[in-house]
Amino acid sequence: MLEVVLADSELELVPPDLWRHPAVRKDARRRGKRPGELLLDSSLHHAALRSLPDGERRGRPDIVHVALLVANESILNREGRLHMHLHTRHNQSMEVDPAMRVIKNYDRFKGLMEQLFERGAVPPSGLPLLRMQEKSLSEVVNARSSDVVVLLAERGERVPLETVLRESTTCIVGGFPHGDFLSEVKGLADRTVCLYPETLPAWTVLMEVVVAYEKMFIPGR
Amino acid sequence: MLEVVLADSELELVPPDLWRHPAVRKDARRRGKRPGELLLDSSLHHAALRSLPDGERRGRPDIVHVALLVANESILNREGRLHMHLHTRHNQSMEVDPAMRVIKNYDRFKGLMEQLFERGAVPPSGLPLLRMQEKSLSEVVNARSSDVVVLLAERGERVPLETVLRESTTCIVGGFPHGDFLSEVKGLADRTVCLYPETLPAWTVLMEVVVAYEKMFIPGR
Numbered sequence: 001m002l003e004v005v006l007a008d009s010e011l012e013l014v015p016p017d018l019w020r021h022p023a024v025r026k027d028a029r030r031r032g033k034r035p036g037e038l039l040l041d042s043s044l045h046h047a048a049l050r051s052l053p054d055g056e057r058r059g060r061p062d063i064v065h066v067a068l069l070v071a072n073e074s075i076l077n078r079e080g081r082l083h084m085h086l087h088t089r090h091n092q093s094m095e096v097d098p099a100m101r102v103i104k105n106y107d108r109f110k111g112l113m114e115q116l117f118e119r120g121a122v123p124p125s126g127l128p129l130l131r132m133q134e135k136s137l138s139e140v141v142n143a144r145s146s147d148v149v150v151l152l153a154e155r156g157e158r159v160p161l162e163t164v165l166r167e168s169t170t171c172i173v174g175g176f177p178h179g180d181f182l183s184e185v186k187g188l189a190d191r192t193v194c195l196y197p198e199t200l201p202a203w204t205v206l207m208e209v210v211v212a213y214e215k216m217f218i219p220g221r
Numbered sequence: 222m223l224e225v226v227l228a229d230s231e232l233e234l235v236p237p238d239l240w241r242h243p244a245v246r247k248d249a250r251r252r253g254k255r256p257g258e259l260l261l262d263s264s265l266h267h268a269a270l271r272s273l274p275d276g277e278r279r280g281r282p283d284i285v286h287v288a289l290l291v292a293n294e295s296i297l298n299r300e301g302r303l304h305m306h307l308h309t310r311h312n313q314s315m316e317v318d319p320a321m322r323v324i325k326n327y328d329r330f331k332g333l334m335e336q337l338f339e340r341g342a343v344p345p346s347g348l349p350l351l352r353m354q355e356k357s358l359s360e361v362v363n364a365r366s367s368d369v370v371v372l373l374a375e376r377g378e379r380v381p382l383e384t385v386l387r388e389s390t391t392c393i394v395g396g397f398p399h400g401d402f403l404s405e406v407k408g409l410a411d412r413t414v415c416l417y418p419e420t421l422p423a424w425t426v427l428m429e430v431v432v433a434y435e436k437m438f439i440p441g442r
Binding site for chain 2: 041062070160
C-alpha cells in the first residue's frame with residue numbers, strides 16, 4: 001500500500017479577522033453564505049490575505065482539488081493500493097475514501113469542503129467519504145505502519161524514487177504552493193527525496209510518486 | 222520530444238440553440254457576459270445540454286484545465302521535452318506554449334479560454350501563449366514529424382507504454398469524458414494502446430504517458 005499525506009495543505013475557512021473585508025463580503029453575498037462559512041481562496045480573497053500572517057501562501061483549495069483528482073482517478077487507486085490523507089496548516093486531518101469520486105467542478109468541490117468544515121464529515125449522513133479529525137502531521141504519519149516514510153522536499157537527496165520506495169510506503173507531500181513545511185518534519189521520515197531542483201506543485205510530485213510506485217509494484221505496468 | 226494531442230476536447234462556446242435557456246441566461250447575468258461569449262460548462266448548463274446532440278459528453282473545460290495543469294507543470298515540460306496541443310470537437314486546434322503558466326483558478330481559466338475563442342489568441346497582444354486555428358486531428362498529427370504515433374484508447378493493445386514509446390513520439394489522448402473519438406483516428410496511429418480496462422480521465426492517461434516517457438528518456442529519472 002502507498003499512503004500519501006498531503007501535509008500542511010492550505011485548506012481552511014476564512015478566519016474571523018477577514019470577515020469584514022470587502023473581498024470576503026462580496027464573495028459571501030454572491031454565494032449566499034456567511035463569511036465564516038466560506039473556504040479561504042487566494043484567487044478571490046487576494047486583497048484580504050495581504051493582512052494575514054503567511055498570507056502569500058494561504059487559501060489554496062485548488063491545490064487540494066487537483067491533487068485529489070490526480071490521486072483518486074489514478075490506476076493505483078483503482079487497484080486499491082493508494083490511501084490519501086489530507087492534513088492542513090491547522091492540524092485538521094482527513095482520510096480520503098478511495099471510493100470517493102472527486103467532484104470535478106471546482107466551485108462544487110469547495111462547497112463540499114465547506115460542508116466538511118461545518119459538519120466534520122461528508123456526506124453528513126451515512127458512511128462518510130471524508131471525516132475531519134484534529135491530528136498533527138506526526139500523528140497521521142505515525143498511525144500508518146509503513147516500512148518506510150519518505151518526505152518529498154527540495155532540500156532532500158537527488159535520488160530516483162525507485163531507490164527509496166518499498167511496497168509499504170508512506171510519502172509526505174507538501175500541500176502548499178511554496179515555502180517550507182510548517183509542521184515539524186525532522187525525524188518523521190526515513191528518507192528525504194528531492195525530485196527536481198525547482199519547486200513543483202503538489203500534484204506533480206504526487207503523479208511522479210504514484211506512477212513510480214505503479215511501475216514497481218503493479219504487475220504488467 | 223513528446224508531442225501530446227488532447228483530441229476531440231469538449232471545449233466550445235455555448236451554441237446559439239442554448240442562448241435562451243434559463244441555465245445559460247442565469248450564468249450570463251452572473252458573469253456579465255452575453256450567452257454566446259460563455260464557455261459551455263456541463264456543471265452549470267446541465268439542464269440545457271439535455272437538448273443538445275451528444276449533450277451527455279459536451280461542455281467539459283474542466284478536463285482541459287486539469288490536463289494542462291498536469292502537462293505544463295510536469296518535470297518533462299520543465300525539461301523542454303513536451304509539446305501539448307489541444308484539439309476540439311469542432312476542429313479548432315491550439316498549440317500550447319510550454320512556457321505558459323496555466324491559471325490555477327478554474328473560473329479565471331475559463332475566462333482565458335473565452336478570450337481565446339473571441340480573439341483567436343491569448344494574450345491578444347504580444348507573443349501568444351495559445352493561438353487557435355481551424356485544423357482537423359489528422360492535420361495536427363500529420364504536421365508533427367514523430368517517429369511513432371500512439372493512440373491511447375480502450376480498444377487498444379494491453380502492452381506497457383515502454384514497449385511503444387520512442388524518443389520522438391506523438392500521443393493522441395481523448396479530451397472527452399467517455400465514449401469514442403469523434404475524429405477519424407483509424408489509420409492515424411502506428412500503435413493503439415489501452416492502459417487500463419476501465420475508462421480513465423484524460424489527465425490520468427496523460428500522467429502515465431508523461432512519467433513513462435521521463436523514465437525512458439530523461440537521464441537520472
